[in-house]
Amino acid sequence: MPRTAAWLALLAAAAMVPLVIRSEYVIGTLTLMYFFAFVGQGWNILGGYAGQFSFGHALFFGIGAYTSSLCFLKLGLTPWVGMWLGAAVAVGVGLVTGHLSFRYGLRGAYFALVMLAFAEIFRVAATNWDFVGGSFGILVPLQGHAPRLFQFGDKRYFYYVILAMLLALTWAVARLERSRLGYQMIAIRENEAAADALGINPYRVKLAAMALSAAVTALGGAFYAQYFSYIDPAIGFGPANSIEILLRPIIGGAGTLWGPLLGALLLGLLGEGTRGLVKSYAGLHLMLYGVILMGAVVFLPRGVMGALRSLGVGAAERA
Amino acid sequence: MTAEVVLSSLANGIMLGGLYALVALGLTLIFGVMKVINFAHGSLMMLAMYATFWLATTAGLDPYLSLLLTLPAAFAFGYAIQRAVIAPVLRAPEHNQLLMTLGLALFLDNLALVVFTADPRTLLVAYSQTTVPLGPVRLNLPRLLAFGGALLISGLLWLFLKTTDLGRALRASSEERDGAALCGIPVGRVHAMAFGIGTACVAAAGGMAVPFFYVSPEVGNTFVITAFVVVVLGGLGSFPGALVGGLLVGVVESLGGLIFHGSLAQIGIFALFVAVLLVRPAGLLGARHA
Incomplete structure (x- = not known):
């Protein structure tokens, strides 16, 4: 199994990085890369596999970040538990928004817009509600090195936490891809009417995809809030965050297992390559993202994974 | 809360609604013809606002007079953008069209951020605070001019679509x-x-x-999210729907501002949006593109 060996080697290398490289900067960059791959994979379950494009995934991200931070701040509950509560709340909200959208058969642009509107409702509500910190947001009180409270004196712990989360998620999505539900999701994406005619219930399958997607994105949001010890309405629920979440899986290849990871890697490298420039001009990296997004739509309509696949197919045909 | 406060708020809502209607008309025209939802619509608006602002501050051109320059420029810009960016994806899957205009919006918004910085700017003209009495309420002159201008342009567009060959070709x-x-x-x-x-x-x-609203790189988004609400409310692709929806949303927002303070009034708009999407995704007046 040379393939398995290759993956194990890659994994071992990822696990070794903090032991070999001491630079906080490199560790931080990789941590964020894994983090974006994680939330991107969350979006990918609904947007990629099930084909329901959401422009408002910041909704679930914000719910995860806010729930875990608020539980800690108000109740003293450790974010290790709070993050799962956040995921549960996100699933609840996802089921409500999903029920409303799918029950009435919203798809395509309409679904994308209604998700954007739901996220905006939460953003405005969080901005105006003093209990959750209003427009200032929440500063998670620091307790020093407290692993039981999801706080670490050394950023390398966060690296291992998100690496483990990403690993577990990748494994789970690989299983999902080969499961009954996974095939049903793909069938609905490719042709909903045909899937319906074959006895698949599109409403239930889309709701299931929504629930899974919401839970994963919320877990990512909770990690983010602990990592930066801070969350505010714009970072949590803002449209810019929704774009950040969907950008990487789309560049990498929506609806593929490795798409979000590849997208996170590529955009991460690009971000580092242009860091000097980006630092001197606020907004430049988003400008670049805009160009990349437009370029990807024209030249890589199925993402990098799609392009690699068609290259592979072409090579196989020639052989 | 006196009747006068409510009336003047109502008048303000109607005037603002006229502006929303004009934004929404552009959006709905593009959608009607190309079936593309233009996420970059707000960014185009923002660029025009900066152009107006700079023409006023550097050349001393009155914001309403500078329309004579900015409108042809905007037409040419839009024409070129369609050719360069939208035409290649016209037959692509819908989500790729959405991503294309989203990418364009990201690019333009952040281009403005790099060039103009995030500082909001306001333009004061001599008549910024001038008011016109109408019955028991006093109307702010720039808002009234904007409302009149919006109605005039909508009317001209309507005539153009109905009576000219090009308009017929468009329909x-x-x-x-x-x-x-x-x-x-x-x-x-x-x-x-x-x-x-x-x-x-x-x-x-x-x-x-521009004479009564700040200019910043993200100012278009505040308008355009409202415009999405308007077009969905009125029915995507529907001309009268955009007008009615614009006025309705303007009034809802303005009256909502009396009850809820601050940005909370926006929640009413979004709630309206969600409700309409769910109950009548084809809009109040539209019926064709559900």
């Missing part, structure tokens, strides 16, 4: 793209024109808002 392409092409209508050029006209509409709305 034909929106109803049946391939059929129109078979009849000898240069559909590609008509699409580009529709995008140019849509851009000119939103540019006019932006330019006319």
Whole structure:
């Protein structure tokens, strides 16, 4: 199994990085890369596999970040538990928004817009509600090195936490891809009417995809809030965050297992390559993202994974 | 809360609604003809606002007079953008069209952020605070001018669509793209024109808002999210729907501001949006594109 060996080697290398490289900067960059791959994979379950494009995934991200931070701040509950509560709340909200959208058969642009509107409702509500910190947001009180409270004196712990989360998620999505539900999701994406005619219930399958997607994105949001010890309405629920979440899986290849990871890697490298420039001009990296997004739509309509696949197919045909 | 406060708030809502209607007209025209939801609509508006602002501060041009310059420029810009960016994805899957305009919006918004910085700017003109009495309420002159301008432009656009050959070609392409092409209508050029006209509409709305609204790189988004609400409310692709929806949303927002303070009034708009999407995704007046 040379393939398995290759993956194990890659994994071992990822696990070794903090032991070999001491630079906080490199560790931080990789941590964020894994983090974006994680939330991107969350979006990918609904947007990629099930084909329901959401422009408002910041909704679930914000719910995860806010729930875990608020539980800690108000109740003293450790974010290790709070993050799962956040995921549960996100699933609840996802089921409500999903029920409303799918029950009435919203798809395509309409679904994308209604998700954007739901996220905006939460953003405005969080901005105006003093209990959750209003427009200032929440500063998670620091307790020093407290692993039981999801706080670490050394950023390398966060690296291992998100690496483990990403690993577990990748494994789970690989299983999902080969499961009954996974095939049903793909069938609905490719042709909903045909899937319906074959006895698949599109409403239930889309709701299931929504629930899974919401839970994963919320877990990512909770990690983010602990990592930066801070969350505010714009970072949590803002449209810019929704774009950040969907950008990487789309560049990498929506609806593929490795798409979000590849997208996170590529955009991460690009971000580092242009860091000097980006630092001197606020907004430049988003400008670049805009160009990349437009370029990807024209030249890589199925993402990098799609392009690699068609290259592979072409090579196989020639052989 | 006196009747006067409510009345003046109502009047303000109607005037603002006229502006929303004009933004929404551009959006709905582009959608009607090309079936593309233009996420970059707000960014185009923002660019026009900056252009108006700079023409006023550097050349001393009155914001309403500078429409004579910005409108043709906006039309040309929209025409070029359609040719360069939108035309290549016209037959692509819907989500790729959405991503294309989203990418364009990201690019333009952040280009403005790099060039103009995030500082909001306001333009004061001599008549910024001038008011016009109407019955028991006093109307702010720039808002009244913007409202009048919005109505005038909408009316002209309506006449253009109904009576000119080009307008008919535009409507034909929106109803049946391939059929129109078979009849000898240069559909590609008509699409580009529709995008140019849509851009000119939103540019006019932006330019006319400058005397009473701040200019910043993200200012277009505040308007355009409202415009999404308006077009969905009125029915995507529906001309009268955009007008009615615009006025309705303007009034709801303005009256909502009396009850809820601050940005909380926006929640009413979004709630309205969600409700309409769910109950009548084809809009109040539209019926064709569900």
